[in-house]
Amino acid sequence: MxxxxxxxxxxxxxxxxxxxxxxxxxxxxxxxxxxxxxxxxxxxxxxxxxxxxxxxxxxxxxxxxxxxxxxxxxxxxxxxxxxxxxxxxxxxxxxxxxxxxxxxxxxxxxxxxxxxxxxxxxxxxxxxxxxxxxxxxxxxxxxxxxxxxxxxxxxxxxxxxxxxxxxxxxxxxxxxxxxxxxxxxxxxxxxxxxxxxxxxxxxxxxxxxxxxxxxxxxxxxxxxxxxxxxxxxxxxxxxxxxxxxxxxxxxxxxxxxxxxxxxxxxxxxxxxxxxxxxxxxxxxxxxxxxxxxxxxxxxxxxxxxxxxxxxxxxxxxxxxxxxxxIDDMLIIDGNNIFPSRIEELLFEIEGVEPHFQIILSREKGTTMIELKVEISPDFFSIDEIRRAEDFRKKITNHMSTRLGLRAKITLVEPKSIGRSSGGKVCRVVDLREDNI
Ligand SMILES: [Zn+2]
CATH class of the missing domain: 3.40.50.12780 (ANL, N-terminal domain)
Incomplete structure (x- = not known):
């Protein structure tokens, strides 16, 4: 109306x-x-x-x-x-x-x-x-x-x-x-x-x-x-x-x-x-x-x-x-990356829960990116480790080809990424000392 x-x-x-x-x-x-x-x-x-x-x-x-x-x-x-x-x-x-x-x-x-x-x-x-x-x-x-x-x-x-x-x-x-x-x-x-x-x-x-x-x-x-x-x-x-x-x-x-x-x-x-x-x-x-x-x-x-x-x-x-x-924009080795874009790409893959976390650290001057991704319950049975590995590679490739983001992908259980009382997930953990 x-x-x-x-x-x-x-x-x-x-x-x-x-x-x-x-x-x-x-x-x-x-x-x-x-x-x-x-x-x-x-x-x-x-x-x-x-x-x-x-x-x-x-x-x-x-x-x-x-x-x-x-x-x-x-x-x-x-x-x-x-x-x-x-x-x-x-x-x-x-x-x-x-x-x-x-x-x-x-x-x-x-x-x-x-x-x-x-x-x-x-x-x-x-x-x-x-x-x-x-x-x-x-x-x-x-x-x-x-x-x-x-x-x-x-x-x-x-x-x-x-x-x-x-x-x-x-x-x-x-x-x-x-x-x-x-x-x-x-x-x-x-x-x-x-x-x-x-x-x-x-x-x-x-x-x-x-x-x-x-x-x-x-x-x-x-x-x-x-x-x-x-x-x-x-x-x-x-x-x-x-x-x-x-x-x-x-x-x-x-x-x-x-x-x-x-x-x-x-x-x-x-x-x-x-x-x-x-x-x-x-x-x-x-x-x-x-x-x-x-x-x-x-x-x-x-x-x-x-x-x-x-x-x-x-x-x-x-x-x-x-x-x-503008202020959420991450600068990773000179490239501008929006967490929302990572979210969009993750959600294109069936089996991913809408919760993830980006962990940034630095090793020998290079930014290391880890992406923790919650998987849907029942998506993998306990014996399907090989399938999980293929799934991890699929996300790795998706991020790399669509966003140019080379990240280590870690699959985690549903609800294992910390939420605030309002249900919000802390999307970015930046462990880089200079934080740029
Ligand atoms: Zn309208």
Whole structure:
């Protein structure tokens, strides 16, 4: 279902006009109220009154996570604190987190945008929505919560519960939609299997997943193991949280809520804007946010804009599923390797579980790569060691011919690679001392 048809199916010309008008308002707002942007524009001799088209946007400077960290905690807010009604922050594993604020109007827009995401995947007021995202400082839990409530769905805020409790809730409360990370959905699937619960006993029909990169192969795993239809969506706290981009029933990319966010893709090295269809770093400009507007914010996420229109009648452009992060990129002896690409290739081989670990070490100046791969239970019987050896060679060749990656492959038992409580596998262990 299309939640706000007026905007989601707007003629491109009208939409672009709306974007320009909203952009000009936002530029005035940040120039007047945010010292960081005023200094940035003045230093670069930018006259914001000269921004008259979407093409002019590329003349404005880019902003980064580092810039925002310097504005900790409230320096980048464009309204006084008395107008702020909610404060979230990014996880901030190193140094200060990025603090994001919302006015009442921002929260209203946010829940409507999440409403679009949920409607698009078929969630409505008849659904029981189990949310397994964190409800604390990150935007996932509360973002989806208010969007689902706005639709009139019954929301089960199950975040923070242990996996067995999640499953009990799912079974007893008859949850029909699960919102979580894709990794957590697989974690639930394997626990169901261990408990001997047939997913048909559940009422689950829709899964909405995001917040970490995943592949088509992982989507099919989740769908076949949980007997649901799985959808992707995209968001980040700095821009608003969930609600930035979403899949429709066609599942051929994620529509960006372009009436609120202008999307660009840049070459992360040259910083030039790339044409549609070319992969690079996603950059967003918010055009309706009051409390925490951002101009040309570099997300660090790798994706591309998909050319052409979508069969669902939405006119918002689509971005491809995020394939990795600039900062996750591994540099192995001068080559750039994304763990997500290794994942994709592994999943092309039948018998591999969607869990693996890359261990990097250095011997005599050369990087040694070990790839630990979990094999599916029952794929090998105990006497099939020769078959296991052939299987190992198959993975070795696949990595070498498709990625040029010469790695030692180690087959390990299912569930033997350590998971966090959220079901996430530590993908990379870097034992190289200089860590480059
Ligand atoms: Zn569509």
């Amino acid at each position: 299309i939640y706000s048809r007026e905007y989601e199916t707007m003629a491109r010309e009208d939409l672009e006009q709306l974007q320009v008008e909203r952009l000009q308002i936002t530029l005035n707002q940040v120039y007047r109220n945010v010292k960081f942007f005023k200094t940035l524009f003045d230093d670069k001799h930018i006259d914001i009154s000269e921004v008259k088209s979407l093409e002019d946007l590329s003349r404005l400077p880019l902003t980064t996570k580092e810039d925002l960290k310097h504005s900790y905690p409230y320096e980048a807010f464009a309204v006084p604190l008395r107008d702020i009604v909610r404060i979230h922050s990014t996880s901030g594993t190193t140094g200060n987190p990025i603090v994001v604020g919302y006015t009442k109007n921002d929260l209203n827009i946010w829940s409507s945008l999440v409403g679009r995401v949920l409607s698009s995947v078929g969630i409505d007021n008849n659904h029981l929505v189990q949310i397994a995202f964190d409800y604390s400082q990150s935007t996932g839990g509360l973002g989806f919560h208010y969007g689902a409530e706005k639709l009139g769905a019954s929301v089960i805020p199950a975040s923070g519960e242990q996996i067995l409790k999640q499953i009990k809730i799912m079974k007893d409360y008859r949850s029909s939609a699960l919102i979580s990370t894709p990794g957590y959905a697989l974690h639930i699937a394997s626990e169901l299997e261990a408990l001997g619960i047939d997913p048909h006993e559940l009422n689950l029909s829709i899964g909405l997943f995001g917040a970490e990169p995943w592949s088509e192969k992982m989507r099919s795993e989740i769908e076949s193991k949980l007997k649901i239809k799985a959808f992707d969506n995209y968001g980040l706290s700095e821009i608003i949280g969930p609600g930035v981009a979403y899949e429709c029933e066609c599942r051929c990319g994620m529509h960006v809520n372009e009436d609120h966010f202008i999307v660009e893709v840049i070459n992360p090295d040259t910083l030039e804007v790339l044409p549609e269809g070319e992969e690079g770093e996603l950059v967003f400009t918010t055009v309706t946010k009051q409390a925490f507007p951002l101009i040309r914010y570099r997300t660090g996420d790798i994706s591309k804009i998909i050319p052409g229109s979508c069969d669902c009648s939405r006119t918002f452009r689509r971005i491809e599923r995020v394939s990795g992060r």
